[in-house]
Amino acid sequence: MNHTIFALKGTIAYTPVPDKFVFAEESFLVCENEKVKGIWKELPDELKGIRVCDYTGKIIFPGMCDLHMHAPQYAFRGLGMNLENPDWDMWFEKYAFPDEKRYEDCEYAKKAYERLTDDLLKTTTTRCVMFGTLHRQSTEILMDLLEEKGIAAYVGKVNMDRNSIPGLLETTGESLEETKRWLSDCAEKKQYKKCRPMITPRYIPTCTDELLSGLGELAVEKGIPVQSHLSEGLDEMEWVRKLKPEISFYGEGYDRYHMFGDAVPTVMAHCVYSSEEEIALMKKREKLIVAHCPQSNISSSGGIAPVKRYLAEGIRVGLGSDMAGSNTLSLLRAITDAIHVSKARWAFTERGNDPHAKKNVLSLAEAFYLATHGGEGLWDSVGSFEEGYSFDAVVLDDSRIRDYCERSSYERTERLILMSDDRDIEAKFIDGRMVYQRADG
Structure with missing residues (x-):
C-alpha cells in the first residue's frame, strides 16, 4: 500500500510529551503524503471515501x-x-x-x-x-x-x-x-x-x-x-x-x-x-x-x-x-x-x-x-501521531495475551509492552508505506 491519503482504524496510543499517554479509542489515524494528517473519531466529510485499513480491536503505536x-x-x-x-x-x-x-x-x-x-x-x-x-x-x-x-x-x-x-x-x-x-x-x-x-x-x-x-x-x-x-x-x-x-x-x-x-x-x-x-x-x-x-x-x-x-x-x-x-x-x-x-x-x-x-x-x-x-535530532518529527509527524505506525494484536476482563487502553498497552512478541505484530508502516503484514492479517 502506498496511497497518498489513507487511514488506519483502531485504538491509537502515543506520548506527545514524556510523562503522559494519549489514547484515541477506535479512531481514524489519517496519513497524507507520508505524514500524519490527524486523528478523528469519525472521518470528516472531506475525508470520507478514503481507503481505510480496519484494525478495530487492535492497538496502534508510533514506530x-x-x-x-x-x-x-x-x-x-x-x-x-x-x-x-x-x-x-x-x-x-x-x-x-x-x-x-x-x-x-x-x-x-x-x-x-x-x-x-x-x-x-x-x-x-x-x-x-x-x-x-x-x-x-x-x-x-x-x-x-x-x-x-x-x-x-x-x-x-x-x-x-x-x-x-x-x-x-x-x-x-x-x-x-x-x-x-x-x-x-x-x-x-x-x-x-x-x-x-x-x-x-x-x-x-x-x-x-x-x-x-x-x-x-x-x-x-x-x-x-x-x-x-x-x-x-x-x-x-x-x-x-x-x-x-x-x-x-x-x-x-x-x-x-x-x-x-x-x-x-x-x-x-x-x-x-x-x-x-x-x-x-x-x-x-x-x-x-x-x-x-x-x-x-x-x-x-x-x-x-x-x-x-x-x-x-x-x-x-x-x-x-x-x-x-x-x-x-x-x-x-x-x-x-x-x-x-x-x-x-x-x-x-x-x-x-x-x-x-x-x-x-x-x-x-x-x-x-x-x-x-529517540530518533528526533536525527530525523525531524518522528515518534508521535501529532499532525506533520512522519507516518510511522505499528499495529499490535493483543488477542493472544488478553484475559477475560474489561481492560483500559493503558492496561492493554502495558501488557503489550511487557508480554507481546513478533507473533503480535499485525502490520507496520514507515513514512506511510506498509512494509510488513502478518501472514494471517
Missing part, C-alpha cells in the same frame, strides 16, 4: 527508533553472556571480532544481513542507528537491504586502526580512504531514500588521534552524523585514560575532533559512568543523544545509566537494543528493561535507608517516549 545496534552481531545473538569472570576484551576476542571478520565475505554478509532485516520487519522498530563492520562492501550490502525493505536507518562503516584482531584492522590511511569511497558510493546511489551514512569510530581504544581527526573533518565537511561508545564500563574507561592521559574525561576525546554534538548530531551509546564534567559537556552539546541500552549494560555487569538525571538535565535520551550485547531486537523489551533498571538504580543507589523515600524511576510513559521519540 520506534533503535538508537544503537551492531548489525553484524545479530548472527551470534544469545551467546557470550555467561563467560566466567571475563576481562573487558574477552567477549570481543571470542565473539564480536571473529564474527565481524566474517563480513569480509560479501556472500556471508548478504545471508546474515538478509536474516537481520527480515526479522527487524517483525518488530516495532521503524528507524534504527546501526554499526556495520569496517568492510565497505558489506556495509553497502546492509544499506541496500534496509533500503529495499523500506526501513529508515543510519548505518556506519566502522573505523578501527588499532587494538583489534589480525584481519580486522585498517591502517589509518586505509580507514580514511575507504570511508571517503563509501561516502562517495552513498552519494551516487540515488535509490538511497531511507538509508543514510553515519561516521562511526568504534570507540577511542580502537582509533588513533590521526584517525579521529580525519573522521571529524569528514563529519563536519559533509554534515554527516556521528555514532560511537562512551563511558560504558569502568575497565574500558581505565583503558582510555592510559591511551589518552592528556584528556580529563572520555567525552573530551571525541569533542576535540567535533564528534560530540557540537557540529553534527552525535549518538553516544551507554554513558553509564559519565563524570560530572562529562555530563556538563553533554548538556552543553545540544546535538548529542544518549543511547540507553539497559539489557546490554546489565548483561555485561557494566552498571545502570542515570537516565532520570540525564532527562532532568535536558540531555536527549533514546533506547538501543545494542545487539548482540542484548539478545533481542525488541524495543518493547528495551522499554521494560529500562524501567526495571531504573527501579534497581533508585533502590540501590538513591533511596538510601529511607523507608518512606519517594520513588524517582522511569514511568511507562517516559520509557515509551524514549523508544518512540
Whole structure:
C-alpha cells in the first residue's frame, strides 16, 4: 500500500510529551503524503471515501527508533553472556571480532544481513542507528537491504586502526580512504531514500588521534552524523585514560575532533559512568543523544545509566537494543528493561535507608517516549501521531495475551509492552508505506 491519503482504524496510543499517554479509542489515524494528517473519531466529510485499513480491536503505536545496534552481531545473538569472570576484551576476542571478520565475505554478509532485516520487519522498530563492520562492501550490502525493505536507518562503516584482531584492522590511511569511497558510493546511489551514512569510530581504544581527526573533518565537511561508545564500563574507561592521559574525561576525546554534538548530531551509546564534567559537556552539546541500552549494560555487569538525571538535565535520551550485547531486537523489551533498571538504580543507589523515600524511576510513559521519540535530532518529527509527524505506525494484536476482563487502553498497552512478541505484530508502516503484514492479517 502506498496511497497518498489513507487511514488506519483502531485504538491509537502515543506520548506527545514524556510523562503522559494519549489514547484515541477506535479512531481514524489519517496519513497524507507520508505524514500524519490527524486523528478523528469519525472521518470528516472531506475525508470520507478514503481507503481505510480496519484494525478495530487492535492497538496502534508510533514506530520506534533503535538508537544503537551492531548489525553484524545479530548472527551470534544469545551467546557470550555467561563467560566466567571475563576481562573487558574477552567477549570481543571470542565473539564480536571473529564474527565481524566474517563480513569480509560479501556472500556471508548478504545471508546474515538478509536474516537481520527480515526479522527487524517483525518488530516495532521503524528507524534504527546501526554499526556495520569496517568492510565497505558489506556495509553497502546492509544499506541496500534496509533500503529495499523500506526501513529508515543510519548505518556506519566502522573505523578501527588499532587494538583489534589480525584481519580486522585498517591502517589509518586505509580507514580514511575507504570511508571517503563509501561516502562517495552513498552519494551516487540515488535509490538511497531511507538509508543514510553515519561516521562511526568504534570507540577511542580502537582509533588513533590521526584517525579521529580525519573522521571529524569528514563529519563536519559533509554534515554527516556521528555514532560511537562512551563511558560504558569502568575497565574500558581505565583503558582510555592510559591511551589518552592528556584528556580529563572520555567525552573530551571525541569533542576535540567535533564528534560530540557540537557540529553534527552525535549518538553516544551507554554513558553509564559519565563524570560530572562529562555530563556538563553533554548538556552543553545540544546535538548529542544518549543511547540507553539497559539489557546490554546489565548483561555485561557494566552498571545502570542515570537516565532520570540525564532527562532532568535536558540531555536527549533514546533506547538501543545494542545487539548482540542484548539478545533481542525488541524495543518493547528495551522499554521494560529500562524501567526495571531504573527501579534497581533508585533502590540501590538513591533511596538510601529511607523507608518512606519517594520513588524517582522511569514511568511507562517516559520509557515509551524514549523508544518512540529517540530518533528526533536525527530525523525531524518522528515518534508521535501529532499532525506533520512522519507516518510511522505499528499495529499490535493483543488477542493472544488478553484475559477475560474489561481492560483500559493503558492496561492493554502495558501488557503489550511487557508480554507481546513478533507473533503480535499485525502490520507496520514507515513514512506511510506498509512494509510488513502478518501472514494471517
